[in-house]
Amino acid sequence: MNYWLVKSEPDTYGWHHFMEQGRAVWDGVRNYQARNNLRLMQVGDQVLFYHSVTNPAVVGLATVVRESYPDPTALDEPVVANAATRPTPWVVVELEPVMALEKPVTLARIKAEPMLATVALIKQSRLSVMPIKPDEFELILAMGQHAAKSEDR
DNA sequence: GCCAACGTTGGC
DNA sequence: GCCAACGTTGGC
Numbered sequence: 001m002n003y004w005l006v007k008s009e010p011d012t013y014g015w016h017h018f019m020e021q022g023r024a025v026w027d028g029v030r031n032y033q034a035r036n037n038l039r040l041m042q043v044g045d046q047v048l049f050y051h052s053v054t055n056p057a058v059v060g061l062a063t064v065v066r067e068s069y070p071d072p073t074a075l076d077e078p079v080v081a082n083a084a085t086r087p088t089p090w091v092v093v094e095l096e097p098v099m100a101l102e103k104p105v106t107l108a109r110i111k112a113e114p115m116l117a118t119v120a121l122i123k124q125s126r127l128s129v130m131p132i133k134p135d136e137f138e139l140i141l142a143m144g145q146h147a148a149k150s151e152d153r
Numbered sequence: 154g155c156c157a158a159c160g161t162t163g164g165c
Numbered sequence: 166g167c168c169a170a171c172g173t174t175g176g177c
Contacts, residue, residue, distance in 0.1 A: 031160075052176090
């Protein structure tokens with residue numbers, strides 16, 4: 001099993017919206033590195049759901065329920081002239097929520113944790129779909145389940 | 154609202 | 166193939 005982190009702006013598509021829908025087609029990714037990561041996702045992989053821009057934090061856990069297929073929202077775009085023979089290069093996966101974290105793991109806490117200094121979230125702040133190492137994943141999840149810490153929010 | 158970092162585009 | 170200009174993302 002692999003572990004990932006996906007970003008979404010809460011004002012555009014937040015965790016609560018995701019929970020209400022119960023399932024999301026993760027479309028609109030238009031970055032090759034992020035696309036490559038989508039292609040590697042397998043059913044059952046665990047996905048951290050991160051809110052960017054507004055109160056940046058990991059807020060929930062999701063899982064992959066359908067592997068990558070061509071992004072239907074890309075078909076209208078003038079990406080490829082010969083669309084008849086060459087499909088869009090962009091893909092989607094489908095995700096379902098597993099649980100909300102008891103306490104959001106803020107970007108500030110992630111940055112303050114030495115063991116998380118190498119996560120792509122920090123090193124490559126603009127990447128919207130990134131792999132997470134198992135140890136890092138477990139730590140972030142644990143940080144989100146410990147209601148004790150009082151220093152933030 | 155500002156700005157730094159990054160990715161993409163297009164001229165040469 | 167290089168690089169400047171430009172657009173976008175995302176933290177603060």
